[in-house]
Amino acid sequence: MTRLKSKSKKKTRTVIGRSKATRQRARPSKNKIAVDDRHVGSSKLSGIGQGQGEPWDQGSLTPERIRSVKKNIMAQRRAQRRRMGEVRTASEALSYEIDQYKQVLDRSLLQLEVLHKLPAVAWTVTRHGSCDFVNQFYLDATGLSADYCTAPLKTWRQTPSDLPPFLSALHPDHKERVSRIFWDGVRSGGGWTFEAPFRHADGSYRWHFDRAVPVRDARGKVLRFVGSSSDIQELRSERDSLVDRERHLLAIIDGSPNPIFLKDPDGRFLLVNSEFERITGVTRNQIIGKTEDDLSKLREAGALRTNDREVPRSGEVMIEELATTDIGLRWGAVQKFPIVDRDGRIYATAHITTDVTARKRAEEHLRLAEDQTRLILDSSLDAVITIDTRDTITGWSKSAEDIFGWSCEEAVGKRIVDTIIPMQYREAHSRGCEHFLATGEGPILNRRIDIMALHRAGHEFPVELTVTAIQLESWHFTAFVRDLTDKRRVEEALRGAREELTRVTRLTAMGQLSASIAHEINQPLTAIAANSDTCLHWLSTEEPDLTKARTAAQRLANDARRASEIIARIKALMNKTPVEKAPLDIIDAIRDVMKLTQEEFRKHRIATLADLHESVARINGDRIQLEQVILNLVLNSIESMMLVEDRPRTLSIRSRVLDDRMVEISFHDTGVGLDSTVVDRLFDAFFTTKHNGTGMGLAICRSIIEAHDGQISATPGAPFGAVFQFSLPLQMDHE
16 A cells, blocks of 8 residues: 555654654674563573573683674564554555544545535435435425434335335325336346336425436445436426317318328338228228338329339429329319428428319319419418527528529528518617517517518518517517518408499499489479479569569479489499498488488388487487498388288388497388398308399398498397397487
8 A cells, every 4th residue: 555645644643653763772792792682582592592491601702703793683673664564554545544544534524514505306215125224305395304204114114115204205105116117126126217206395296207326346246226306397388288189280281171291212111090991991000101012003103113212312392183083083272391300300291182073174274273373372481590699590491482582592691680581670670589589478489560661672561570589499480471561462462352243232232222212313303393484473473462472482492402402312322432430320221211211212102110219419420321230221121022012012211229239220111021041141242142143232231331330130020020120329419
């Protein structure tokens, strides 16, 4: 053992050996023999020169004998010094071992302290199954005591399946399962792993992952088990959520009306849905893991194998058409696209098949239109942009190039605030990013919002924006951007078409009222003629009667104004005027429509019953549009009663106020009534029960009423006929 040069070495010499002064005093001179030495030497000489027990003869002390004695003494001293050196060496070795032991003890105490303060559960179990150590983190988490957890084996194991006290926090429903895993791991010496819920000090149960590994000696014998426990509650919740999402996704795929299947790069089937099984007549158990060549029913699809393998190589979406004769000549459009893993490697190709037989059998221009539509859809895919926490663009899709005018090479590496965000939003964007990084919350995350974006050319345009945040090593943001420019343009055109259709519908209704309109206008015109003759008569007498002439002229002016008002109402209904909402009296609007249609009522012998409350508050709306709704409903009621002969023809119009917030107008006729099977579809566009109807009248009525924040409905009348009613919000006093 290596000799240590330390202070302990000097101290050890002082205690065990003799001091230098003592050794010098004890050292004999060259010419003298110490008393003790002489005794030793004389006894030895006595034994050498004489027989045992004989007295020492002083005369026999010759120089040779003295030298011999001295030689023996020196040998004894050398042996003594050698023994003292061995004692010193042993002392130094013992001191070194004590130091080593202290260092090991200090490290053990430090490691024990680290284990206790480790922010994770740690414990050890003897090879017999009893716990001999648990750290403080476990004790704090479960509320158990160290003495309880490390109780001796004989105090708690009454049956072979009993668990150590440190596992008593397990949920009761899992103890039997964990007991088998624990004792099997102890007996086999291989350790154990399990997942189970543990009760925490606050009384709640949280899922943990426990793992123990054996510690063995040089011969492989198990000394003890060292284990740890990790809280996996959030991880398990996320895993369960992922499993649920996967199950929902598989349910959606399996419930799809289109055949869907996945293949690996070698053409082997990985997944097929129920529609695929139905069409091909092959079950998923027969086809999973096999190729088309393995199944005779799918040999006709062998021509697609080349392109199946081309998709993984190119990584692009492919659309193909194929024909099959298994169930007659059918055509299907197969959309193929690669499925990539987290590292971007393609591990499968997805196929979605759509039956396009009807399209293939249509005229050639329909096929071309379908191709054009598909090309438009392909070119209008949403832009996908990825951003890091420094607001730097890290990903830029092809659609983003088309939408914003920046190429991928130009955009990646730039700050998004300097590229596509208009000036008026940049400060808010920066504040929102800082707020999210500080709190993890963002007001626009996972929502669809309409906002303006900035093109490279400098102009702004509307987009639909959705932003999601994903945390990997750091936060990453993904923006899905859809260009709304074309959509807004189409909406504007559709709005114009709807307004034009509404006007055409009004013109159609006015055409049906031509007789009533002529009668309505004819009355004031006839009165105008009569009053003008009367006025001329009173003025042409020898003594003109100015008073009567003035009265006749006044009646003539009133009739002229009446005719003008009728013509103005008709012109307003027929003209293409913009929507203008203003306070109006809905009862007055009903009376105006009834005046226009009174000739139709007379011609078809229809009686009208009006129960209208004059005190109904005004509403806020467009008078022309609401009069069109009333006119359509009145004309529909007239048409439904034209063929009725077995009962009186009556139209009842009533108004009532609902909860001081809404006014309800109902039209109850005694016509042919409504079939209960079509009531829910009456207001659908292009649905009609008339032989020559367009199906747009009631649809326009619904759109007008809903644009006024109201509701419209229809029900079969009692005992016959039909009831159409609509409700509109009243104008509040503060409006």
